[in-house]
Amino acid sequence: MASVFEFKSRLNLVELLGVKARDILELRHGLAAVPGSSIYHHTHRFLQQHHYLYPEPPNDFAFWIGHALAMDDLAERLASIDTIRFRRIEELRARLLEILDQWGDDDRMRAKACNEGEEFHFMSSRTFVLPTPLRAANLAEFAACLRRISFDSLYYHIFEARLRLGRDDNDFSVWFRANGFQELAREMARLDPYTITMEGLRRKIIQLVDAHA
Amino acid sequence: MPEIADFVPIVGESVVADLRALAGRLRGRRILNVNSTAVGGGVAEILSRMLPLLHQLEVDAHWDVIKGNERFFHVTKKMHNALHGGSEPISGEEFAFFLETNRDNLQGMDLGADIVFIHDPQPIALVEKKDGGRWVWRCHIDFTSPQAGTWEFLKGYIERYDAAVFSAPAFSRPLAVRQVLIQPSIDPLSDKNRELDEEAVAGICDRFGLDRRRPIITQISRFDYLKDPLGVIRAYQLVKRHVDCQLVLAGGGATDDPEGAQVLEEVKGAAAEDPDIFVLFLPPASDVEINALQRASTIVLQKSLREGFGLTVSEALWKAKPVIASAVGGIPQQIAHKYSGILTHSIDGTAYWIKQLLQEPEFARKLGENGREHVRNNFLITRHIRDYLLLFLSLFTRGDVVYL
Structure with missing residues (x-):
């Protein structure tokens, strides 16, 4: 008998930190100083706001460097960070800083500033986790719930749980593994949710679960 | 309510x-x-x-x-x-x-x-x-x-x-x-944004003398230099050389605002020679008219020089219209360039994209659809x-x- 999986949802309130950057050096200083919730926000905001538009959302840092500073090379290096690889926000922060430091020294970092009005504004988010009425005690019920949950719920269990709440894996894989669905857990772990739209992700997970139900 | x-x-x-x-x-x-x-x-x-x-x-x-x-x-x-x-x-x-x-x-x-x-x-x-x-x-x-x-x-x-x-x-x-x-x-159930049937839209267009068989380019905004209505007319003129279309500049304004009245006069002056430019000074409580004009439009512009947030962009996107707008104020929050609309920085750029969208209606339609979803999720x-x-x-x- 499998344990019951309780689907949760989450809502975010965006906070402004009053810190802005006009060039790469200021961005680097901000990146090093802002709270982890800000790094999380800027590496996941696109995923939430534009999930229906394109499957490969860049992080805010890459987007800003590409658009406001027109430094396509550096933007691409930051955009191609394999976010799924990181288990902790601090590791992700360290990787972002490492890329900037490898790219150039302080002089190169301050050599080009954005136009007025195009500054990078550091933000963070406060997450509110809400219960939902959806419960699953087996794979068939799990798949049925997946068809009904909101993107916020899917987002919470896949992205938020793993990187923001510091769990080792996404909530679905943890439940599959704990309930004896090892192969399904392995297949789930192979998915890179960062390179797929939320609706595409939902479809993929439903396919995987259906195949084992 | x-x-x-x-x-x-x-x-x-x-x-x-x-x-x-x-x-x-x-x-x-x-x-x-x-x-x-x-x-x-x-x-x-x-x-x-x-x-x-x-x-x-x-x-x-x-x-x-x-x-x-x-x-x-x-x-x-x-x-x-x-x-x-x-x-x-x-x-x-x-x-x-x-x-x-x-x-x-x-x-x-x-x-x-x-x-x-x-x-x-x-x-x-x-x-x-x-x-x-x-x-x-x-x-x-x-x-x-x-x-x-x-x-x-x-x-x-x-x-x-x-x-x-x-x-x-x-x-x-x-x-x-x-x-x-x-x-x-925006409130999707308000008079400015609720669904309107085709008859209501057609009735309002007829009242203003618009020809629904030809493309309609629209900017809804106060008559204010910061909304750059004269720049909009210039962009339209650049387009008109190659593609037949009409331009609607519609909005209200405080009658005791001397600058507003002056802008309106200048706009009327710049539009006087062209019967395809419609300068509509709308009284307060014209929400249904604005709704209909946005719905009748082929493309909606918001060519502001400065903007607080620019909710007219969300209003148009909610009606699944392709929007070309300046990258100022809150507008870039509403438009991701080439995904949910077009962001421009100049009159020439605005004219270029109007031509593109008039001649690529499928791409324009996709921008509008994406824009509507973006507004549904965020605005x-x-x-x-x-x-x-x-x-x-x-x-x-x-x-x-x-x-x-």
């Missing part, structure tokens, strides 16, 4: 369920909104639509308005201009009168609430009476480059609040209090209510992750 359940077909059941769940956590908390006008202006408009919905969600929300005489509003208008970067100084005497009016209002107001939500600068000094409860200051105006003296004056008050709310990241600045980003919204009144409820809850909770 719409029922909260009327939003379910538009935003989905889970969004409305979230609102009910959040509202339930605020039960027993009294929330008092205070602004400076009961009618007219964006703040009064959003509060008058939002409060009935909050009441349906069983949130104990109230709304009070401060009183002021002509001199007070003259000073607050100067403050407004100063926050927009205007250079006209405000004298010490005027600041003193501003404070005196706020203090006079304190005498007659019941500010006993769990959350006191003060909108814009006019009532900002009411915070002098803060003695319990949580106080939030909500800034609805463009704060990108405020005049130093006015900013310093207001900052002294803002930092006495528990939190400040801004509409765009660029309005944020170093402050000793929490700052929250809450963007404005409808339900998201605005959700953010306010989260803000209220955040005043009583700690930490980056809150389990409700």
Whole structure:
């Protein structure tokens, strides 16, 4: 008998930190100083706001460097960070800083500033986790719930749980593994949710679960 | 007025369920909104639509308005201009009168609430009476480059609040209090945005003499230099050399605004020789007409030189229209270039993209569809209510992750 999986949802309130950057050096200083919730926000905001538009959302840092500073090379290096690889926000922060430091020294970092009005504004988010009425005690019920949950719920269990709440894996894989669905857990772990739209992700997970139900 | 359940077909059941769940956590908390006008202006408009919905969600929300005489509003208008970067100084005497009016209002107001939500600068000094409860200051105006003296004056008050709310990241600045980003919204069930049948749209177009068989390019905005109506006409003229189309410039404006009247005259002058340019000065309460004009348009423009947030962009995107707009103010939050609309920086760029979209209707259609989904997810009144409820809850909770 499998344990019951309780689907949760989450809502975010965006906070402004009053810190802005006009060039790469200021961005680097901000990146090093802002709270982890800000790094999380800027590496996941696109995923939430534009999930229906394109499957490969860049992080805010890459987007800003590409658009406001027109430094396509550096933007691409930051955009191609394999976010799924990181288990902790601090590791992700360290990787972002490492890329900037490898790219150039302080002089190169301050050599080009954005136009007025195009500054990078550091933000963070406060997450509110809400219960939902959806419960699953087996794979068939799990798949049925997946068809009904909101993107916020899917987002919470896949992205938020793993990187923001510091769990080792996404909530679905943890439940599959704990309930004896090892192969399904392995297949789930192979998915890179960062390179797929939320609706595409939902479809993929439903396919995987259906195949084992 | 719409029922909260009327939003379910538009935003989905889970969004409305979230609102009910959040509202339930605020039960027993009294929330008092205070602004400076009961009618007219964006703040009064959003509060008058939002409060009935909050009441349906069983949130104990109230709304009070401060009183002021002509001199007070003259000073607050100067403050407004100063926050927009205007250079006209405000004298010490005027600041003193501003404070005196706020203090006079304190005498007659019941500010006993769990959350006191003060909108814009006019009532900002009411915070002098803060003695319990949580106080939030909500800034609805463009704060990108405020005049130093006015900013310093207001900052002294803002930092006495528990939190400040801004509409765009660029309005944020170093402050000793929490700052929250809450963007404005449109109401999809209001006269300006609700669905209109083809007959209503056709009737209004006929009334204005528009030819529905040819493309219609539209900009809805006040007649104001900052909306660059003359630049819009120039862009249209560049397009017209190659593609047949009509241009609609429609909007209202205060009749006692001498600059507005002057802009209108200049626009009429620039349009006089071309029967395909329609300059429509609309009276107040023309929401259905604006709705119909947006729906009849092939492309909607918002070629502003400066913009607070530019909700006309969301209005047009909600109608699934391809929008070409300047990358200023809050517009880039509403448009991701080439995904949910087009962002431009010049008259030539605007003309180029008008031609592109007129000749690539499939691409234009996709932009409009994406734009509508972006607005559905981010700029409808339900998201605005959700953010306010989260803000209220955040005043009583700690930490980056809150389990409700």
